[in-house]
Amino acid sequence: MIETVISIAFCLSSVLTVLILLLPSQYVPERAKSGGSSNDTEQHKTSVQILVLGDIGRSPRMQYHALSIARNGGKVVIIGYNESDPHPDITTHPKISIVPLRPHPRLLQTSNKLLFIIYGPLKVLFQIGCLWKCLAYTTTPSRWLLVQNPPSIPTLAIASIVCFLRQTKLIIDWHNFGYSILALKLGQSHPLVKLSIWYEKVFCKSASAHLCVTNAMKTVLKTDFNLEAPILPLHDRPASHFKPILDSNARTAFLSKLPETKEAFASLKPSSLRVLVSSTSWTPDEDFSVLIDALLQYSEMATTTHTHLPNVLAIITGKGPQKEMYLEQIAALEKRDKLQKVTIRTAWLTVPDYAQLLASASLGVSLHTSSSGVDLPMKVVDMFGAGLPVVGWDRFEAWPELVTEGVNGLGFGSSEELVQHLVELFGNNDKLELLRVGAQKESSRRWDDEWNPIAGSLIGLT
CATH class of the missing domain: 3.40.50.2000 (Glycogen Phosphorylase B;)
Structure with missing residues (x-):
């Protein structure tokens, strides 16, 4: 009986010793100052x-x-x-x-x-x-x-x-x-x-x-x-690598060389093309169908009642679980010839190329809807850092902490409102440039x- 108790005690003490030895080591300021482990x-x-x-x-x-x-x-x-x-x-x-x-x-x-x-x-x-x-x-x-x-x-x-x-x-x-x-x-x-x-x-x-x-x-x-x-x-x-490009010729030069945009610039005059950029994680808190519907309406208006409107090249950057679903929708619309005045391309760019794309584009779009109502999309911060004006989903509490309506961006709550902004800004370059000036002023606020x-x-x- 005594031997059994001793054996159990020995086993328990061994287990306890191993557990103590396996505990995470601690941060010790004194040891750190002396150049310890x-x-x-x-x-x-x-x-x-x-x-x-x-x-x-x-x-x-x-x-x-x-x-x-x-x-x-x-x-x-x-x-x-x-x-x-x-x-x-x-x-x-x-x-x-x-x-x-x-x-x-x-x-x-x-x-x-x-x-x-x-x-x-x-x-x-x-x-x-x-x-x-x-x-x-x-x-x-x-x-x-x-x-x-x-x-x-x-x-x-x-x-x-x-x-x-x-x-x-x-x-x-x-x-x-x-x-x-x-x-x-x-x-x-x-x-x-x-x-x-x-x-x-x-x-x-x-x-x-x-x-x-x-x-x-x-x-x-x-x-x-x-x-x-x-x-x-x-x-x-924004971090330091997001910077405005003030020279419009420099913006056109970059877009003419970037693989995702150079084809469109080769076939159209820069004055008849607007580059729209949206960065997305392709998740449920960004309803990408809002942008697709707006571009679909824009294309229809540009080919019928508002023929003065320029072509739109939409570059969508990012990776995520719903990407393939939306790409299938876009391919189906293109097959039915529903996007005559709109070209949609996806891209995954290096950090420098992404920063230059934002600085060279005409307009940024944020589809972040905020699950909590009190967070803000980092993508808009990057766009402002590059001096890019923004239109974004604004139906949440924290939106005014980021965007000043009519100064550096515009908010929307539906695809109909978004297409109204696209028609207004792409049809009147002065209004678009006014927002760009506001975005460039916002770019001075750094991380x-x-x-x-x-x-x-x-x-x-x-």
């Missing part, structure tokens, strides 16, 4: 991990965070999916490194609502394992962990636990709410959506501070989430000007 030596003012449970290359705001931290003397590790090329400065900066997350099996990706309910938990379990391994063991401890939200499941829970064990301070950067995006797929009253609301409100309370993209979002976080930690609005601003006194001050870099 944390690798956060005196040459770095602080260390920050940035977690993106998504494609790093398609997360511009988090890349801008990384560049700002590194330029101000901090050490940065970006954790996320390495599916597309990040900003060139990210890959070449000596203070920035990337730790890629293992992508989930393609089998677990589905747009079917029933299969989503089945595959969803399996996908979450897979992500839990990958996140825990990466945050707790693969990477060395850091002073701060900056987490992009959404997605919130399982990011917030894993980040909260790891930060507690590693003595790391957690900052949540709120781009939107995870539950509001989930509601687009399942409906507001679905039990999983209600669970997501509870989850997000519980685990966000472990953060030391919160950043958010609008003042309206700060109000929601303060009143509905009852957060006591500091909530700091940090509006998106570092916003980041330094808010996020930089928060983590002790400025």
